[in-house]
Amino acid sequence: MESNSMNLKVTPRRVDDSTQALDLEGEVDVYTAPILRQEIMDQVDAGVKGLLVNLEKVEYLDSTGLGILIGGVKRMKEQGGAMKLVGPSARITRIFEITGLNRIFDVYASESDALASGGAAGG
Amino acid sequence: MSSSSSDASPSSGGIPTPGTVTLTIPCSPEFVGTARLTILGVAGRMGFSYDQVEDIRLAVGEACANAIERSNRRRGGPPADGQTPEHSISIRSSVDAGRLVVEVEDDVPSGNAAAGAAAAALGGAGDDVNPVELGALLMEILVDEVSVEPATEGSGTRVRLVKYAAGDS
Numbered sequence: 001m002e003s004n005s006m007n008l009k010v011t012p013r014r015v016d017d018s019t020q021a022l023d024l025e026g027e028v029d030v031y032t033a034p035i036l037r038q039e040i041m042d043q044v045d046a047g048v049k050g051l052l053v054n055l056e057k058v059e060y061l062d063s064t065g066l067g068i069l070i071g072g073v074k075r076m077k078e079q080g081g082a083m084k085l086v087g088p089s090a091r092i093t094r095i096f097e098i099t100g101l102n103r104i105f106d107v108y109a110s111e112s113d114a115l116a117s118g119g120a121a122g123g
Numbered sequence: 124m125s126s127s128s129s130d131a132s133p134s135s136g137g138i139p140t141p142g143t144v145t146l147t148i149p150c151s152p153e154f155v156g157t158a159r160l161t162i163l164g165v166a167g168r169m170g171f172s173y174d175q176v177e178d179i180r181l182a183v184g185e186a187c188a189n190a191i192e193r194s195n196r197r198r199g200g201p202p203a204d205g206q207t208p209e210h211s212i213s214i215r216s217s218v219d220a221g222r223l224v225v226e227v228e229d230d231v232p233s234g235n236a237a238a239g240a241a242a243a244a245l246g247g248a249g250d251d252v253n254p255v256e257l258g259a260l261l262m263e264i265l266v267d268e269v270s271v272e273p274a275t276e277g278s279g280t281r282v283r284l285v286k287y288a289a290g291d292s
Contacts, residue, residue: 007156030188031152060159062184063258091177098264099257 003039008032010039019050021086021111025057028065036065040072040083049081052114056087061095073104082106084114139168143217148187150194150210150229151202155187158214162225165216169223169288178265179223179286185258186227186282187212192255193280194231210279222267222287230279 003010008026015021020043028036043051053069055061069085076083084106088096096102108114146161148154162183166176190212195201202208210231217224262269268285275281 027156029152029184030155030191060181060184062181062188063254063261064188066257067254091174094174095181095261099260 003035008035010035012039012043015050015052015111015115019052019115020046020048021052021054023054023057027060028058028068029060029062030064033062033064033068037068037071040068040075044072044075044079047079048076049079051076051081051083052086052111053083054086054111055089055092058088058092061092066095066099066101070101070104073106084108084117086111086114138220139170139218141217141219143215145213145215147211147213149208150190150212150231151208152188152191154212155184155191158187158212159184161214162216165218166223166286169218171223171286171288175286179225179284182262182265182269182284182286183214183225183227185262186225186284187214189255189258189282190227190229190231190280192258193233194229197231222285225284225286226281227284228274228279228281230274230277232278233273233280 002012008024008028011023011025013021013023022036022039022043024036026032040051040053051072053072069083072083086108087110088107093102093107096105096107106114106117108117144161144165146158148158159180163176163180166179171179190210194208194210198209210229212227212229215226215228217226262282262284266284266286268283270283272281272283273279
């Protein structure tokens, strides 16, 4: 189900039989991060093996959002799946780099790149 | 108000007018965006690059989030919907010739476990990644100076962030 607050909209989307996407739009911060956490947990609980988190329209991401993404990667891994991040802006890519999280996150420029990479979230 | 000629623009290369802008927000997540908007306005006057302004915006957001986290921890969870936040955060931005100083001061009592949580996180190198530590790490990287000290008044915490106009970090 789509979740919406004034500052963040999260829209789940089925990509293929084994892959689900979450399209994010807006700001992921201490206020809106609980929405993202819930959406990721819903996918985990539904047994999704491949989750693409689409960051193309995310304008702001703080440590709370980073923490949720780390939790998502961990939970997906625990159930034998994988979570991939798609299309972060240069700004958010920089945040991944300065925190060293680019070594933990599986980041792709586009959804087709993520799908082509194989693995649980790929084709 | 009519548009002014370009030489009246404060960002046309001149030295920004010294001054202080203070904003007080309830210690609650939905107000952090307002604090970030204010800092965007202040930092935008200083001739910082886009990345530098964004760095300051994120650092201030992290300092506010840190106060909220300590408040929640003290309370044992976030406030219920509709409940008035019991604490507040004051964001004081001082502009002078070469730097922007932002002091983010809260009135969350820093007793026992909450004491110096931000400072501990700044110095900590634990294996577990948690948002408070990540936030502290981000503040350290994004601005030129960070210090965490007791609030000037009361028993809260003050996070002081300094960004130099000439710096590129």
